[in-house]
Amino acid sequence: MKIWVTGMHLSLDQREQLEKLGHEITMLQRESDIIECDVSEVEALVCQNVFTYRTLNEFPRLQVVQAVSAGLDRLPIEQLKERDIRVYNAGDTYAVPMAEWVVWQLLDFMKYGAAFREKQQNRHWEKERRLLELSGKTVTILGVGNVSEAIAKRLRAFDMHLIGVGHREKEVPFVDRYVLMDSLYDVLRVSDVIILALPLTDDTYHLINQDALAVMKEDSILMNVARGAVIDEEALVKSLHDGKFFGVALDVFETEPIQSDHPLYEFEWVNLTPHNSYVSDQVNNRLFQNVYKNLQQYTNYFS
Template sequence: MNSRKILITHPLHPSLLEKVKSQFSAWQIIHASKQDEWQEHLIDSEIIVGWRNSFDMQSINQNDQLKWIQTWSAGINTLPLDQLSKKNIFITSANGVHSYPISETIFALLLGLTRNIHTYVRNQQTKKWDGTDIKLEAHKKTIGIIGVGAIGLETAKIAKAFDMHVIGVRNSLKPTDYVDKLYTSNQLAEVLPICDYVVVTLPLTDDTYHLFQKEQFQQMKKSAFFINIGRGEIVKEDDLVEALISGEILGAGLDVFETEPLQQSSPLWDLENVIITPHTSGSTEHYSSRVIEEIFLQNAIYYLKGEPLPINLVDYHKGY
């Protein structure tokens, strides 16, 4: 009888790989980060750690052994959810591993825009000394966090160090630390006019697609900054560009875009009130260890006992 198999498609430090082997001592562990190495194992692996968009779906569909996919990202919108749901495959995401690096990026963007750091970096290239347009500060301002999950909570915690008033938007109104007041997504129109900073940390679902467009930017303060580290498709990008050019909002910090890489023809590249990062807000030296140690191996304890997976189990109906 063939041993049960795990396919790991991302490079792991030997120490992490040993921890996987120790917990799955009777299993065959395939550690293959290149397509020509993983291809043959798609058809008979019971667990796949690290979803790749280049996977051969014919092999996945033929795999009657596949029971669990641990993704390498928090978002699951690139997975063929309809096909996987029909096969009753468990999906666990990497949600939560990004809390520190993304919240740091959010505040890097927030403070950079507030204190004109992006302008000064450009001026440095031409040795231009100009400090005439600097007046804003973030302390005691109001920040609206649209999506109060792990990333949103860490962002709220940092905001409190700046004595900011924190407003959160999520479906549950259960009180939480560091958030002064919670609203539901249906109350977004009440939230946007009172925020100095609007931070989007939402996943992409049918409900969040183009959640932010012309109407929402018109509801924001003209002095407000918009920061998106969720998914680019949550924002109707043409409407955002129009809002930035017209002065409907003061500026934006963007890590995600409707089309990635961001097309060279995009007006966003040339707008002086925009900071662009190339979808790197979640990158961190600790990424692999957090996915493996804090999510995968913790869930594995329950999987091996035939019990429900407690961490980041995706709800197909919700899309996250």
């Protein structure tokens, strides 16, 4: 199978492992490089955003698309389904660092990290009496995939009460309670922490809108490691101007990168990171393991 790889780095050893499966590997340094390439013979793509530069019709022999991201919103999913092209995401590749990002941000808010850093910078010795415990707080996690499971596993160690929200009836053993989306507002009303970790789809676009924000507790914490457009940013900024939230931590935004004059920069109780929560020293190896497993399964099944 002729596989083109872009959006991830392959070491020489990793490339050789894929070649031993019988694949012919072509590496592209940047996804935009595909603009100038003849893609008529490509049978499999390992990519993130290739279809920004080329249409699916230009890949007549394509059989497999392996995304290097957990989300598939950058792929023409319906067209891929019509062509019966197998699609894989990155699985649990980024779950651990994203879950650790959530814990970091949550502890930073609850333990008033910003106040301590300011006092240290000013060489000011003063105790902070406002510290909060995570224990006993109610956390609602929107989404019940790999990232949500990794988050729940870590927050359970702090004796937090965990609620999961999803679209389908299913067993979700890693939360204390699981509800469907039609109960979303009910659980938002009682949640101390709301974590967004669900895919961006037509159904989840601006899921957190003015109405959803209005039912959340005034002193709750909102965190987003999903996709920026799950939140209506204009509505969020309005609620922040009204003094809503104990803290907001955002790693993703409707338009990236955000500009230096973006209103979200104005608020002291808002922590912003530049779509960085998935980064760690382990993700490249974990991504390769997922890519290798998926391509091996596909090759074995159709050989």
